[in-house]
Amino acid sequence: MRRDIFQAIADPTRRAIILLIAVQAMxxxxxxxxxxTTRQAISKHLKVLIQCELxxxxxQGRQIYYQLEVEKIDExxxxxxxxxxxxxxxxxxxxxxxxxxxxxxx
Amino acid sequence: MRRDIFQAIADPTRRAIILLIAVQAMxxxxxxxxxxTTRQAISKHLKVLIQCELxxxxxQGRQIYYQLEVEKIDExxxxxxxxxxxxxxxxxxxxxxxxxxxxxxx
DNA sequence: GATTTGGGAAACCAGTCGGTTGTATTATAT
DNA sequence: ATATAATACAACCGACTGGTTTCCCAAATC
Numbered sequence: 498m499r500r501d502i503f504q505a506i507a508d509p510t511r512r513a514i515i516l517l518i519a520v521q522a523m524x525x526x527x528x529x530x531x532x533x534t535t536r537q538a539i540s541k542h543l544k545v546l547i548q549c550e551l552x553x554x555x556x557q558g559r560q561i562y563y564q565l566e567v568e569k570i571d572e573x574x575x576x577x578x579x580x581x582x583x584x585x586x587x588x589x590x591x592x593x594x595x596x597x598x599x600x601x602x603x
Numbered sequence: 604m605r606r607d608i609f610q611a612i613a614d615p616t617r618r619a620i621i622l623l624i625a626v627q628a629m630x631x632x633x634x635x636x637x638x639x640t641t642r643q644a645i646s647k648h649l650k651v652l653i654q655c656e657l658x659x660x661x662x663q664g665r666q667i668y669y670q671l672e673v674e675k676i677d678e679x680x681x682x683x684x685x686x687x688x689x690x691x692x693x694x695x696x697x698x699x700x701x702x703x704x705x706x707x708x709x
Numbered sequence: 710g711a712t713t714t715g716g717g718a719a720a721c722c723a724g725t726c727g728g729t730t731g732t733a734t735t736a737t738a739t
Numbered sequence: 740a741t742a743t744a745a746t747a748c749a750a751c752c753g754a755c756t757g758g759t760t761t762c763c764c765a766a767a768t769c
Binding site: 501503504506507509512515516519520521565567570573574576577579580583584587 | 607609610612613615618621622625626627671673676679680682683685686689690693
């Protein structure tokens with residue numbers, strides 16, 4: 498299944514998970530305590546975050562600490578920068594954007 | 604229905620729409636030409652974008668030009684800044700720990 | 710006034726999502 | 740060796756998503 502970071506951060510629970518593990522790596526149980534859902538639901542969210550490489554599991558005994566892959570957050574930044582670049586030069590070169598978009602779709 | 608900007612930009616077609624109208628306001632028909640879907644599908648995407656105030660319709664005769672509400676994009680930036688603040692303060696805490704350890708060695 | 714054109718709204722469909730419950734697996738503790 | 744704890748995995752469910760098709764409305768054109 499195709500996962501991308503924008504889909505990953507679309508869910509508010511996942512955004513909260515990201516902020517939590519930004520402070521320190523955490524286990525599913527520890528994370529679940531901060532939410533009003535089951536541990537299994539959190540596990541599913543973590544699975545999504547792993548699939549788009551935002552998060553990395555680190556086994557430690559029978560516990561699994563999930564830690565953030567910070568660099569991945571830059572992909573959001575990248576899109577924002579692309580957007581701002583377009584916005585700032587919005588009166589020039591619509592054609593350039595169109596060819597860029599076409600390439601990205603391929 | 605509760606809409607938020609993160610859900611809005613989760614869809615790749617909507618992200619492309621945002622980039623397109625960042626250059627200039629466009630009508631649904633004009634937008635649809637750039638995608639492999641029907642005008643109605645694009646209209647639905649625009650509806651989502653309107654609901655979370657990323658886009659504003661502007662009637663002009665029987666055509667409706669959709670234009671971007673740029674400031675709204677800042678909400679993404681805001682979350683990123685919040686995230687980075689947390690991430691950086693994590694290292695500050697590490698620094699504190701390290702200086703504490705250093706003091707203890709002296 | 711009839712026709713065409715730009716666009717919205719509704720009904721429908723298959724696929725996905727976020728959640729639950731239940732079961733399986735593995736590491737620690739007794 | 741057995742019990743317990745931490746977690747994954749699978750099946751299921753209702754809600755939502757992105758898409759299509761069909762229909763309707765209003766503005767422009769003839």
